[in-house]
Amino acid sequence: MTITNDHGWTLEQLKAYEKKIKKASMVKRVTMILLIMEGYYAMEISKLLHVHQDTIST
Template identity: 40%
Template sequence: MKRLKITNDHGWTPRTLRKQERKIKNTLLRQRVMAVRLVMEGYLGKDVASMVNVCRQTVSHYVSLFNEGGLELLLHRDFAPG
């Protein structure tokens, strides 16, 4: 299994992500930041998935969002109307 990689082009560290986690009120958004932080700390995607109670593909999606646009894209939420 290939390890998930964080491209740290955005300047975030595990410590700064943890501080950001504490500020986020919405639990689903906090879960996204926590998943990325755990991957950044070296945990495998499947282990992170069980820690934050999502599937491995979801963790991979969170990491790709973070790599593409940093925390701003990771926390951006689009909802279907209705």
């Protein structure tokens, strides 16, 4: 799985933004994006974050 458009965000910027987010569901979304950008597979991310693999793929 790859990110097709990063909208100009770098890993460092996303990590800093992740720390500022107060809403837990949004933190999980940003964490998914970070892990994909770092090269993790959807199956690995789903196990790490305890979500269904389809949640990550869509």
